[in-house]
Amino acid sequence: MKRLFAALSAAALGLVVGSAATAVVSTVVLLFSSGLEVASPQAYIVGSLALLAEGMFWALLGGAMFVFPIAVLALVFIQPRNTNASAAVLAIALVLPIAIVTGPGRGVMTFFLLVVPVWIGVRAGLSVHSKMMGT
Numbered sequence: 006m007k008r009l010f011a012a013l014s015a016a017a018l019g020l021v022v023g024s025a026a027t028a029v030v031s032t033v034v035l036l037f038s039s040g041l042e043v044a045s046p047q048a049y050i051v052g053s054l055a056l057l058a059e060g061m062f063w064a065l066l067g068g069a070m071f072v073f074p075i076a077v078l079a080l081v082f083i084q085p086r087n088t089n090a091s092a093a094v095l096a097i098a099l100v101l102p103i104a105i106v107t108g109p110g111r112g113v114m115t116f117f118l119l120v121v122p123v124w125i126g127v128r129a130g131l132s133v134h135s136k137m138m139g140t
Contacts (some may be wrong), residue, residue, distance in 0.1 A: 023126020
């Protein structure tokens with residue numbers, strides 16, 4: 006039961022942290038993409054916050070559907086350590102379903118911008134998991 010609670014807690018933290026990082030990265034990329042015209046500085050700020058909120062919503066939804074269950078299973082049954090190598094393997098395992106579902110049409114840069122937030126979420130989750138498990 007302790008392993009399950011630790012896995013659920015760590016995966017939930019990783020989901021929130023990774024989703025927040027995804028929302029921030031996506032908003033910044035969109036705001037600095039070419040062709041974006043803004044009527045006023047206020048519209049730029051309000052638009053940025055709206056994009057951030059929408060990005061957070063979709064990242065949480067997608068992460069909950071495709072990443073969270075795999076992360077919980079990995080943390081319960083494999084129990085990876087809080088090391089860079091374990092984080093890399095877990096991040097790859099979590100990104101693969103996203104890459105398969107979204108298809109090969111993503112560019113390398115878009116895929117890289119997806120991997121970075123997943124890595125950040127994995128590092129946060131593994132850190133909490135190792136503390137909860139006492140390792």
